[in-house]
Amino acid sequence: MRRWLAFLLLAILSSAAGLPLLAARPQRVVSQAVGTDELLLALADPGQIAALSHIGRDVRFSVVAAEAKRFPALKDSDAESVLRFRPDLVLAASFTRPETLALLRRAGVRLVVLDRFDSLEDVYASLRILGRELGQEARAEALIAQCRARVQALAERLRGARPVRVLTAGAYPFTAGAGTTFQDLCDHAGALNVAAEAGLRGHAPTPSEKLLTWNAEVLVISGDRPDGSDARARLAEIPHYRALPAFKAGRFAVIPGALMSSVSHHRIDAYELLARALHPERLR
């Protein structure tokens, strides 16, 4: 009874002071996707995090793998694995299985589904949502400002540079056209995505014969090894890539896989990396 009274008093005081309800700040947040892991680690106090996704600690997919290893990982992506951590907030992505989301909702856990990550503005919006949910609005705003400054600085350096014609290539028989995170990467790194130029939207099946007519100057590949030797070996097995002049001349830009697929603010690292590869004279 006394504790309850104390809580009530605290609640009245904090709302009178315009502060968020202290107890409302979630203390056991579970993140289900690598993208939400990256955002959560950037904003939350370590004490607020109960568990992160399993992929979040895999260096091939996660930019924050080392950091994520300090926290428990979800065994699976199903509702039971999540509820085991008795979360007070669950972060999921649009691609989380709908059955899982339904079960979590039924369990009465607060659920935030982040479903837009095509552009930086989407990331900023996610950061704001998450900042509000975590009670870390100031941290979110600071991070967004920091990101904006870096993007701005990169744009300054690249101003007036001729965009380099690039194509993203991988053994996966799909190519990224307009409206993809790869397009976003190109837009910020002084690159022209030839697939988008040719009219491809989203991730479309690679038109193998037409690749030859697109005149890509540089192939952007994601490699698990820093020199991209693994990715290049894979491409060498596909006759359509092997025939491209850029391949023959060895003009590759290698982006680590985790960065290439990052849907968080960490993708700015990829912008800078690609810009440096394509415009070395402007970024030293």
Next chain:
Amino acid sequence: MRARLAIPVLVALLVLAFLASLAFGELRLSYTQVLSALMGGGDDIARTVVRDFRLPRALVGMAAGAALGASGVVMQAFFRNPLASPGLLGVSSGGALGAVAVLALAPATGFAAATLWALPAASILGAFGATGAVLMLAQRGAGTERLLLSGVALNALLGAGTSFLLTTTAGHFEVNAQILFWLMGGLESRSWEHVWMGVPAIFVACLLLLPLGRAMDLLSLGEQSAQSLGVDVRRLRRHLIILSTVLTALATAVGGIIGFVGLVVPHMLRIAFGPDHRRLLPYSMLGGAAFLLACDLVTRTFPLGLRLGVVTSLIGGPFFLWLLRRPR
């Protein structure tokens, strides 16, 4: 009378399908461009597309189709069952599992291990492993029924193995995409390496199979009758199973699992030209080649990366049902 027309008609269909495979693709090329590219002239792009993309693809498709067609005839004669097909003994599934195993290991071993040759080699090993297993399981008694059942069981087992590997590589999209290639078959990205590793051996196996047509006719009368007519049934069965395994294994190694060609093509040709194996074998080779090239043309011209195994099955599935329902 009709049989006399068979070879010219089938050859004409095959030539037509082959030329169409060279002429049609994503890139619009005129006939003169295609022709001059074949001769080594024309611009770089047309030359690369025709000689390095379309020609090897068509050759591999032709060989795989011929192999599956011939193998289907053999299986149906061997089991004296019109519903038998190359996939039945688990040969294709074994081949796919071999390739998929190499792919599933790739993230751990580095992709260098999954080179162009490792995949087909593993696929051939898997196919032979599956045949060996079926033969061993069915050795005692060795009746065709037992062999057939063993094949069905093995098929399920191998399929489960492949599915398991597929789940262990979830998240590795590139590996998953390649595994799908093996499971649903396809001729995209076939290169001259695939031609060299598959086509000559398939050609030789087909040649070795052709003289066995008469013995297969006798076998279709029943094992004892064949024996009494002077056929060394044990030897014949061994030859047939080895050759059809080689053909299925090679077809799987260069094109993944392509279902139904071995089932559909021999039946269509049997209905059209009669059950004589001396004829049915070469007809099914030609017909299988033409059929697969035609199906591949569908996948190529269809906008949404339609898989070859899906097309053959979409055509083969209804046909199979029709065969079952047909009044005898």
